[in-house]
Amino acid sequence: MSRVRDAVHRFTAVFDDVGRDAVTRERDRRLPHAEVAALREAGFTRVTLPEEFGGGGEAPSVLFELLAELARRDPNLAQLFRSHFSFVDRTVLAPPSSQRTRRLELISSGAIVGNASHERSTAKVGTLATTLADSPDGLVLDGTKYYSTGTLFADLVSVAAQDEGGALVSALVPTNASGVEVIDDWTGFGQRMTGSGTTVFRAVTVTEDAVSRRLTGGPSHGGAFVQLVLLATVAGIGRAIVDDAVQFVQTRTRTFSHGSAAMAREDPIVQETVGRLSALAFAADSALASAAAGLDESTTAQQSGASGEELRAIIEPVEASTTRAQLVILPSVLDAATLLFEVGGASAVDTGLALDRHWRNARTIASHNPTPFKARALGDLLLNGIPVPGWWSTGEA
Template identity: 35%
Template structure:
């Protein structure tokens, strides 16, 4: 079990970090993602087996400039499209889905700053992100009635705020330079306190024991009377009180991670069937890759993956179209939520199916621990539990049949 609570430097770059690349445009973001994915894929299976946290790899990731690609152009960032963002996440998640998940909340938090921050807050935090700083998260809690039933408080005290509570599922917090914590004020309105690493009273504990996404360190954050300056606190309630795309953006990143997991599982299926699997005795063929029933299943998996990827790209284009408008309406947000919901259904289903079919098609040898191929299904099963896909079917059907707009929150 590991934790941090020591004082941290406020410099944009720690002395241990190298210069951070600033990505200029969408094309460079995609190119850098492919380049980085090749490095991250090496050792990904071993990191999962050993549950070795990717401290070095996450430095490569943030130094690549990819964590800053959604910083608006007006503040020095690339301001890439959501089509590009989802493609970047897919590429990284296919190499190592734990690393693909680590910036998931970071990008949503960058969007919160863009939507609700003052001009001074935008300049400060966007500069930090462009310099390689990472946001973790302190959103969810255990033991409450539902995900929106929060016990953590954010209370104004003079020129500061005081944060008190305990969080779990805190993906990225252990690796973060700022741990944004969601809490409620006396009127039950949500506020996000962007707490610098090392702030007195902030403790991040590595106690994540999930059987998948094992190196995300999605454990506990404890907040004991943590004082945060008002300059680091943002009105999170505004992203749901008013029509914004924050929910669809958060969800499409989730879907992109699952698409990446599916791609990795299918790629490993092809490699194993071609190189190690044996044909079934009744097939009459010499190679497993010529078994007609195996060929049929591989075709089906690819069709399902390509359908999921097509809906994912379509949803990203819907978000891009709406984001380009001067004002976002309730109808816009509903349309984006439904488009992302449709994509999330298929990315969830293909991630789970590809992880399970791998063993059926590759055969018994593929279950040996030395291959660690079960990590694909484990990762898919754990990550797709972020919110129930059965409710996506309801969301989509209720919209088309009854004209009911989805509720506005981070899970829609």
């Protein structure tokens, strides 16, 4: 826990700084380019990079706590780094190679990695319409991606595609490369500044060194990792709800004639509401910490050389714990985001406070991986011994 406390302390000042205008950004939908730059400058994007590459060398559990604290100030900032930290994690855990070294050196130099995985195409589930094909000039990438979270703020983007043989590949492409167009067209009602819109690739030249061939069937905690980034973000929203409730009540001077005290902060009904908000946030925090501990175990095992069935035996419980955490964190914070308004009257819905942002942001994140499907998968594990799937994909039926 001391490493977690030390890390939080180290980044508290920059988190406070980038979160200072979060409500104004939310209201005006101002993209946080300056804030992302400040976090990069402070070393946040390198916090899990190995120390030999100039990073912090922190474990996943430390990262998720930092993301929750960042989300407490602005959940957009926490979510937009999802693909960046996932890229760092899988690169750190990859076998030694010249490609791995070059990629870690890119992160060391301050590069931020975005995402181009999902599509709104006619491709079937498990396949992609984006292609990486041979041409007289070398490899060429073509396709259109959506939900490109973080790519508006990134230097590089990791693009999921299919090669001419139908195999899944990943290409690391500069966002300023010829033929790449990053479009700010995300229209979700929450998490409005995450850059989760469209990225288009038109005959983009790709070097062979930029391509990773995806291994299938081997154990990986990558699915749990990306899910826990989202859950850490929602847990941070839960903390922000408590913060806003306390600040609102402590500064409130108006009360109701049928209230139970002269001041809102002394009213036992208001006190009970704030206490319940705190308990809901505590449930979210506890579930996050429990699941994150499993990622630490998996990371340590892989760094010690575990693989195959030995590693699978470690990762499968991590997937189950992450699913359980989702079924605790999301409803807890969504309930808290509604209960929050019971601490005050009509003044609590003032757009200047933007208290509605908590529900909209949490609901938007919760829609990434619908909980009924996750609950069913967990039930299948308990009833029939079927492991919780580590990776999920979307597409036409």
